[in-house]
Amino acid sequence: MAEMMKAQVVKAPYQMEYTEVPIPEISDDEVLIKVKVCGICGSDWSIYTGKYAADKLPMITGHEFWGEIAKVGKNARNLKVGDRVAVDICLTCGTCYFCRRGDGLLCETFTQLGIHTNGGFAEYVKAPWKNCYKLPDELDDYTAAFVEPLTAVIHAAQRMDAKIGSSVAIIGCGLGILHGALAKARACAPVIVIGDDPLRLETAKKMGADITINIHEVDDVVAEVKRITGGVGVDYVIEAVGTTQTYEQAFKMLRRGGKIEAFGIAAQGDTAALEPYEFVLGEKKVSGSCAGIGNNWGEAITLLKYGIIDPRPMFSMAVPLAELETALKEIREKKNLVKVFVCPELKERVYF
Numbered sequence: 001m002a003e004m005m006k007a008q009v010v011k012a013p014y015q016m017e018y019t020e021v022p023i024p025e026i027s028d029d030e031v032l033i034k035v036k037v038c039g040i041c042g043s044d045w046s047i048y049t050g051k052y053a054a055d056k057l058p059m060i061t062g063h064e065f066w067g068e069i070a071k072v073g074k075n076a077r078n079l080k081v082g083d084r085v086a087v088d089i090c091l092t093c094g095t096c097y098f099c100r101r102g103d104g105l106l107c108e109t110f111t112q113l114g115i116h117t118n119g120g121f122a123e124y125v126k127a128p129w130k131n132c133y134k135l136p137d138e139l140d141d142y143t144a145a146f147v148e149p150l151t152a153v154i155h156a157a158q159r160m161d162a163k164i165g166s167s168v169a170i171i172g173c174g175l176g177i178l179h180g181a182l183a184k185a186r187a188c189a190p191v192i193v194i195g196d197d198p199l200r201l202e203t204a205k206k207m208g209a210d211i212t213i214n215i216h217e218v219d220d221v222v223a224e225v226k227r228i229t230g231g232v233g234v235d236y237v238i239e240a241v242g243t244t245q246t247y248e249q250a251f252k253m254l255r256r257g258g259k260i261e262a263f264g265i266a267a268q269g270d271t272a273a274l275e276p277y278e279f280v281l282g283e284k285k286v287s288g289s290c291a292g293i294g295n296n297w298g299e300a301i302t303l304l305k306y307g308i309i310d311p312r313p314m315f316s317m318a319v320p321l322a323e324l325e326t327a328l329k330e331i332r333e334k335k336n337l338v339k340v341f342v343c344p345e346l347k348e349r350v351y352f
């Protein structure tokens with residue numbers, strides 16, 4: 001009989017079962033990883049509620065994980081049992097039109113580990129050995145589980161490519177907090193984080209924001225950003241909420257010739273009213289970014305190792321694997337919870 005492990009399986013929308021399933025079998029090109037910590041992401045909620053990847057159920061979600069290698073496929077190089085690794089979750093074909101242009105995120109058969117295939121809310125997960133990145137000792141157990149969110153933010157920052165000393169407004173105080181920290185690290189100023197929760201905005205300040213704006217405390221957030229920038233508008237806006245209204249605001253607070261980095265995922269089919277005039281006579285630009293890929297993992301690990309980014313103010317708590325479903329619901333209800341981790345080996349909750 002196959003060896004078994006504990007896992008949280010999303011059986012159908014709103015149906016998660018803490019159960020035993022077989023430990024994944026690996027091919028020669030894969031490794032088996034004993035999961036140590038896996039962060040909870042908004043997309044885990046979207047899958048749990050059937051809004052995303054519903055055709056993949058039943059499955060085990062969780063893509064923000066790291067762990068120790070438990071088994072190594074024959075073809076794997078430079079990896080051994082016991083190594084601490086994070087995993088580039090992007091699974092690409094390598095040969096389609098987009099892959100061959102170096103745009104793996106646009107791959108025609110693009111999938112992500114833990115989003116479209118079984119992930120880290122289990123005792124074990126398998127991954128292609130080539131996607132593994134060894135973690136340096138400097139990364140503590142929770143920071144190591146924060147590599148994936150940072151890769152997405154790095155990818156966006158690279159697409160945006162902000163100049164030193166340029167102003168950046170970030171709409172959203174979830175991963176927006178991290179966008180603020182990275183903008184600061186790129187020597188942008190002022191870095192303005194806009195959000196709706198005082199505790200989260202305080203965290204944004206701790207992590208590098210020069211100015212925070214609570215949308216409940218101002219009449220007009222666009223006017224406030226214009227006021228801060230002497231009437232000009234900001235050089236860059238990162239939209240990290242994903243609603244029609246916030247995209248429209250982003251466009252309005254942007255200076256002429258400025259650039260929007262689209263990061264917040266709006267629902268498919270949602271539209272926003274933008275004046276085409278502003279693209280031509282205002283020379284406004286937009287770029288988009290959906291995730292990190294490839295060497296963004298190496299870059300994220302480096303930034304964490306040398307303390308360029310210290311995400312710890314964002315960490316709220318860690319829960320045992322058995323409590324995943326409860327934790328998912330708590331995150332929706334309590335705004336003060338920012339990053340929540342799941343640890344298969346944990347017996348009771350840890351608060352940070």
Ligand SMILES: [Zn+2]
Pocket residue numbers: 041042043063064148149
């Ligand atoms: Zn995520």
Ligand SMILES: [Zn+2]
Pocket residue numbers: 092093094095096097098099100106107108109
């Ligand atoms: Zn491809």
